[in-house]
Amino acid sequence: MNTVEIIKKKREGEKLTPEELKFMIHNYSEGNIPDYQISSFLMAVYFRGMDKEETANLTDLMLHSGKTFDFDDIKGKKVDKHSTGGVGDKTSLIIAPVAAAAGVYVPMISGRGLGHTGGTLDKLESIPGFRTGLTFTECGNLLEKSGMFLAGQTAELVPADRKLYALRDVTGTIESIPLITGSIMSKKLAEGIDGLVLDVKTGTGAFMKEYDRSTELAESLTATAKAFGKEVIAMITDMNQPLGKNIGNWLEVEESLRILRGETVSGLSDLSLKLAGAMIWLGGKAESQEEGEEISKEIIKSGKAFDKFLEISKEQGGDISFLKDPGKFQAAKYAEEVFSEEEGWLAGTDNYKIGMAALELGAGRKVKEDLIDPTAGIIFYPEIGDKIDKNKPIAKLFTNKKETIERVKTVLKEALVLEKAETKAPPLIYKTIS
Numbered sequence: 001m002n003t004v005e006i007i008k009k010k011r012e013g014e015k016l017t018p019e020e021l022k023f024m025i026h027n028y029s030e031g032n033i034p035d036y037q038i039s040s041f042l043m044a045v046y047f048r049g050m051d052k053e054e055t056a057n058l059t060d061l062m063l064h065s066g067k068t069f070d071f072d073d074i075k076g077k078k079v080d081k082h083s084t085g086g087v088g089d090k091t092s093l094i095i096a097p098v099a100a101a102a103g104v105y106v107p108m109i110s111g112r113g114l115g116h117t118g119g120t121l122d123k124l125e126s127i128p129g130f131r132t133g134l135t136f137t138e139c140g141n142l143l144e145k146s147g148m149f150l151a152g153q154t155a156e157l158v159p160a161d162r163k164l165y166a167l168r169d170v171t172g173t174i175e176s177i178p179l180i181t182g183s184i185m186s187k188k189l190a191e192g193i194d195g196l197v198l199d200v201k202t203g204t205g206a207f208m209k210e211y212d213r214s215t216e217l218a219e220s221l222t223a224t225a226k227a228f229g230k231e232v233i234a235m236i237t238d239m240n241q242p243l244g245k246n247i248g249n250w251l252e253v254e255e256s257l258r259i260l261r262g263e264t265v266s267g268l269s270d271l272s273l274k275l276a277g278a279m280i281w282l283g284g285k286a287e288s289q290e291e292g293e294e295i296s297k298e299i300i301k302s303g304k305a306f307d308k309f310l311e312i313s314k315e316q317g318g319d320i321s322f323l324k325d326p327g328k329f330q331a332a333k334y335a336e337e338v339f340s341e342e343e344g345w346l347a348g349t350d351n352y353k354i355g356m357a358a359l360e361l362g363a364g365r366k367v368k369e370d371l372i373d374p375t376a377g378i379i380f381y382p383e384i385g386d387k388i389d390k391n392k393p394i395a396k397l398f399t400n401k402k403e404t405i406e407r408v409k410t411v412l413k414e415a416l417v418l419e420k421a422e423t424k425a426p427p428l429i430y431k432t433i434s
């Protein structure tokens, strides 16, 4: 088989055989096909798509590029949650310890920042010492001992996704339903889970901006989960504004800690409770999703969720003194407020621009080798439906790159969609598919 011929075949919109896909995925994982050829292949898939059978084959090949877990010896249901990616989307940090504290086993394999969106691994690694590159054995031991682990793709665990994910991040090939399906589902199926909660984002800060495309993605993900015998709930949720106020790695950890300690943050708290409730229900620890939500509230109130986060952070090498006292974390050198030049009611935001602004400040990568600045990011104050006043700041930005500040201020101002008449907040959840 020939790499160039396979690229050309997909470029022409033809269907690839399982053998051709195997050739590409296997040889790329093994380092036999260079990044430039796979980038071209990914772009062909981006434009030409894949049918259901190709998507299932791609997922299966990515899944079996490494080892897969079998946690049958651990009695109790294993459930995970995955989001298709958003701006300020930090719910994993909150709900994994909530569900684990409720007695559900949570084997979580996550990703790094992708495009304009943040990644759970980068957020966790902003906690000094926190290790996400766990071995296969460490994952199993932690699940047994603490009821959860928070790991990344490694040479052992879904290595095909590790490489493809990093490449898609910097080659403009993220927004593809088959590639997102293969990426998410290979990680989730490798975890040996019984159930999965999917948070499919829609809106200006999502990879699928239109509702119909988000629904198509939700259907592709749920169909794949079901084909592999998993129980699944998908929620299509709003991403037309940042989730919570904080965007950027440490800033998001800090906001999550406040929620785990019982504080309420509009939108973020509600969505976290809904997702955790669904996990607890699928995990067999509640009779319904609603009961799962009530259990989640109790667990947060009792301090058990916060303690679980401390426990897992310590187990994974994190210095928990920073979690107990977030003020200890050294802030970015520059912190500046941003003011709107216009007044009006906030009708929406260009949330993609807000995510890209955080990346520009140092919170994300432009090329694979870029280092993340854990202190960089944005606190974005207003919510859709709020009145914007010229005298009040709309955001505060944090960076160590002085040269980015003025440009980012302009971008944030441009990201506001203002109207003269009163506006309404969008729904948090548009639809639940179960």
Ligand code: URA
Residues within 6 Å of the ligand: 083, 084, 085, 110, 111, 114, 174, 179, 180, 181, 183, 184
């Ligand atoms: N999350 C993933 O894990 N992969 C994607 O491709 C998009 C979001």
